Amino acid sequence: MFNAEPAVASEEPPASEPLAALKHFRPAGRGFWADVPDPLWNDWRWQLRHRITTLEQLERLLPTLTPEERAGAILANQKLAMAITPYFFNLIDPGDEFCPIRRQVIPRLEETDTAPWEMTDPCGEDSHAPVPGLVHRYPDRVLFLVTDRCAAYCRYCTRSRLVSNAAGYDFHPEFDRQLDYIARTPAIRDVLLSGGDPLLFNDEKLEDLLSRLRAIPHVEFVRLGTRIPIFLPQRITSELCQMLRPFHPLFVSIHSNHPRELTTEVREALGRLADAGIPLGNQSVLLRHVNDDVQVMKAHVQKLLLCRVRPYYLYQCDLIAGSAHLRASVRKGLEIMDGLRGHTTGYAVPTYVIDAPGGGGKVPVSPEYVLSRNKDRVVIRNYEGKIFEYPEAMDGRPLFRASVGSLNET
Numbered sequence: 108m109f110n111a112e113p114a115v116a117s118e119e120p121p122a123s124e125p126l127a128a129l130k131h132f133r134p135a136g137r138g139f140w141a142d143v144p145d146p147l148w149n150d151w152r153w154q155l156r157h158r159i160t161t162l163e164q165l166e167r168l169l170p171t172l173t174p175e176e177r178a179g180a181i182l183a184n185q186k187l188a189m190a191i192t193p194y195f196f197n198l199i200d201p202g203d204e205f206c207p208i209r210r211q212v213i214p215r216l217e218e219t220d221t222a223p224w225e226m227t228d229p230c231g232e233d234s235h236a237p238v239p240g241l242v243h244r245y246p247d248r249v250l251f252l253v254t255d256r257c258a259a260y261c262r263y264c265t266r267s268r269l270v271s272n273a274a275g276y277d278f279h280p281e282f283d284r285q286l287d288y289i290a291r292t293p294a295i296r297d298v299l300l301s302g303g304d305p306l307l308f309n310d311e312k313l314e315d316l317l318s319r320l321r322a323i324p325h326v327e328f329v330r331l332g333t334r335i336p337i338f339l340p341q342r343i344t345s346e347l348c349q350m351l352r353p354f355h356p357l358f359v360s361i362h363s364n365h366p367r368e369l370t371t372e373v374r375e376a377l378g379r380l381a382d383a384g385i386p387l388g389n390q391s392v393l394l395r396h397v398n399d400d401v402q403v404m405k406a407h408v409q410k411l412l413l414c415r416v417r418p419y420y421l422y423q424c425d426l427i428a429g430s431a432h433l434r435a436s437v438r439k440g441l442e443i444m445d446g447l448r449g450h451t452t453g454y455a456v457p458t459y460v461i462d463a464p465g466g467g468g469k470v471p472v473s474p475e476y477v478l479s480r481n482k483d484r485v486v487i488r489n490y491e492g493k494i495f496e497y498p499e500a501m502d503g504r505p506l507f508r509a510s511v512g513s514l515n516e517t
């Protein structure tokens with residue numbers, strides 16, 4: 108099926124590990140923190156307190172730090188802060204400059220390169236906020252930003268303008284105003300809590316917010332958008348899962364991009380959420396040299412199912428200022444979708460979307476399967492490229508045969 112590419116000198120990193128190796132579950136392990144006693148290592152607050160946030164720490168822990176990364180770490184404090192939990196840091200392969208984990212969380216000098224079409228608010232969220240921290244773009248649901256803090260900061264964050272507060276956005280959501288807007292807008296039946304990461308709140312604070320939301324009769328459905336199960340699986344305690352149970356139907360959307368993020372620790376944390384009856388979805392961002400590869404993505408979506416997580420969206424990377432080095436093409440995204448649909452379990456196939464620049468919302472993009480269509484027939488192709496014809500049904504046809512009555516009379 109594939110034509111062998113001519114051998115050309117290229118700056119591309121070497122091809123990734125085979126599918127089977129990518130799907131293997133490994134513990135992140137202790138790495139640099141072998142001496143830390145278990146109760147501390149497994150305490151999410153300890154992990155947060157010991158995050159890698161300075162160039163000095165990076166230099167000490169990552170002897171292969173490149174000049175681009177060094178410059179990036181210095182500049183991060185003016186744009187989007189650097190923070191990496193010790194747990195997640197252990198997933199970095201220090202010998203690989205192109206390590207897919209490293210590229211997601213270690214700043215690079217390229218973040219200062221901005222193209223005219225890049226934006227600080229690429230999805231036009233601020234212009235769709237009836238009250239600060241509440242984005243009402245679609246008729247029946249809202250995005251409720253609860254905090255500007257995350258356990259770690261993704262370098263391609265679509266909300267870099269406010270997250271971590273390095274750029275001085277001064278994000279101070281007032282829950283009273285956000286909840287009041289939801290309460291007096293009966294069309295809102297679905298609330299998506301995000302930020303920042305809502306699971307950074309302690310159990311009491313989150314329980315209080317969920318209770319106040321659940322007290323609004325027209326709120327049918329609540330979701331949490333979080334990367335904490337990936338950055339900080341220690342946060343997913345049995346107490347947290349127990350606290351969340353009364354708020355069903357409650358869904359959780361996690362964010363993971365590469366199969367290596369799905370460790371044994373993460374699998375256990377996700378299992379605890381699933382055991383609490385919480386349906387789990389995943390959102391991935393298509394990222395250059397991270398997951399812009401059919402084999403990597405196939406391993407990732409299959410591994411998500413092993414973690415009881417249904418791949419939900421694959422996002423084309425938003426046009427966030429300074430993200431060009433991390434963005435892969437839509438062409439590549441379509442190629443990946445073509446390599447998933449039909450080739451693996453339908454449950455494993457996410458919807459590929461572009462969040463329309465400037466604020467049009469998510470638009471699904473898909474390889475073409477309908478080759479032609481008229482009033483009589485539809486011509487389609489399957490995942491193997493074989494072509495089929497489907498005779499079109501007649502929507503206008505009467506529901507009953509006119510002759511049935513006369514048949515009965517004879």
Ligand SMILES: *Cc1c(COP(=O)(O)O)cnc(C)c1O
Nearest residue numbers: 242243244245248249250299469
């Ligand atoms: C993504 C998003 C939602 C949720 O969209 P779904 O397609 O229902 O997952 C809601 N509001 C905003 C502003 C969003 O960006």
